[in-house]
Amino acid sequence: MSPDRSSELAALVGQPASPVRITREAVNRPMIGHWIEAMDDADPIYRSDAAARAVGLSGVVAPPTMLQAWTMPGLRNTLAREAARRSGTAERRTGHEAMMALLDEEGLTSVVATNSEQEYLRPLVPGERLIETQIIESITDEKATALGSGRFVTTRSDYVAVPDSLVTEDADPAALAAQGEPVGSMRFRMLKFRPRAAAPARPPESPAASAGGAPTRPRRPRPAVTPDNAFFYQGAGNGQLLIQRCANCGRLRHPPSPACGRCRSLDWDTVEASGRGQLYSFVVVHHPQVPAFDYPLPIALVALEEGTRLVANLEAVDPADLVIGMALEGRLVAVDDDLSLPVFRPAGTPVPDGGAR
Ligand code: ZN
DSSP states (O other), X not given: OOOOOHHHHHHHTTSEEEEEEEOSSOOOHXXXXXXXXXXXXXXXXXXXXXXXXXXXXXXXXXXXXXXXXXXXXXXXXXXXHHHHHHHTOOSSOOHHHHHHHHHHHXXXXXXXXXXEEEEESSOBOXXXXXXXEEEEEEEOOOEEOSSOEEEEEEEEEEEEEEEGGGOOTTOOHHHHHHHSEEEEEEEEEEEEEOOOOOOOOOOOOOGGGGGOSSOOOOOOOOOOOOTTTHHHHHHHHTTOOEEEEETTTOOEXXXXXXXXXTTOOOOEEEEEOOSEEEEEEEEEXXXXXXXXXXXXXXXXXXXXXXXXXXXXXXXXXXXXXXXXXXXXXXXXXXXXXXXXXXXXXXXXXXXXXXOOO
C-alpha cells in the first residue's frame, strides 16, 4: 500500500512551483523568425513593421503562442539542474520538484501532459524581457482514468514584461516582476498516475484466428477515423486515393483537417490523386515491432504529383535501394476486410502478388 501524501500535497497548493524566472534574451526578431519559419506562419505582422503598423500595431510583434518559448531555461540549464539534483548539490528543491517527489512516493510514477491553456493580454514586442512567476494552482484527489488512477496537477505561469534596460546582471527577478506589465498567462495540466501492471500478451485480434486452419497474423492497428478524414478511408475502400482540397483557394492538404492552413476556409472538396509521386523522405522501422507488420518496415513520405505529401508503406523494394527523389507509384490495397490503404513501390516495378502490408 502506497503512503497517502494528501496533506503535504495540499500544503503546496498556491506555493511557487519554480523560482521567478527572467528570460535569457529580450524578445527579438531572429527568434521570431525561426518560430514563424518552423510554424509556417506567413502573417506579415511578425516580420514587417509596415504591415504591423497597417493594422494599428507600433511595429513587428511576436506570435502570441511563443509566450512560453521565451522563458524556457534551455537544455544545458535543465541538464545541469538535473545533475545537481542527482548528486545532492542542488540548492533547495523547487515546489514542483517537491510535489513530483511526493506523487512518486504515492506510487503515481507515470506522467502524461493533458492540456495547456494560454491567455494573451497584449502582443509582445522586440526589446522587452519577460518574467515568469509560476505557482502550483491545484492538485486533485486521486481519480480513476483510462490510463490508471492518478492526480491531475495544474501549474499556472503569469508573465509580465519589462524593458530590457531594467534588467541588470544582479537584478532580483521577483522585485522586477512587481514592476512589470502583465502580458499573458499559461495553465499547464498533467496527470501523475499509477502505471498498471503489465497486461498479459493478448491473443491476435483477427477473427479468422478462431476459425481454425492456418494461423493468421493479427490485424493491422486501426486508424482513428473521424468526420474529418472518413472520406479518405471510404475512397480508399473504393480504390480511390482522395486528397482534400480547399474549395476557396484550391490548396491541397493531407492529412485531412477542418480548415485550410492558407486561407482558413472551412469549405473543401476532394481530388483523386493519380498515385504517381516521388520519394520525399523515408524511414525504415526496425523497432519497436508490431505483430501486424513485417520488418524491416520501410515507410515513405510521398510527394504526390498533385502537390501534397502523404505517409504510406512501401512494397516491392529493398530498403537499401531507396533513394530520395525516386519516382514512385501507388495502389490501394485491402489490408484486411474493412481497411484499405495506399501502398507505394518504385515506378515501373510489377505489382507484387498478394496483399501488401
Ligand atoms: Zn484555402
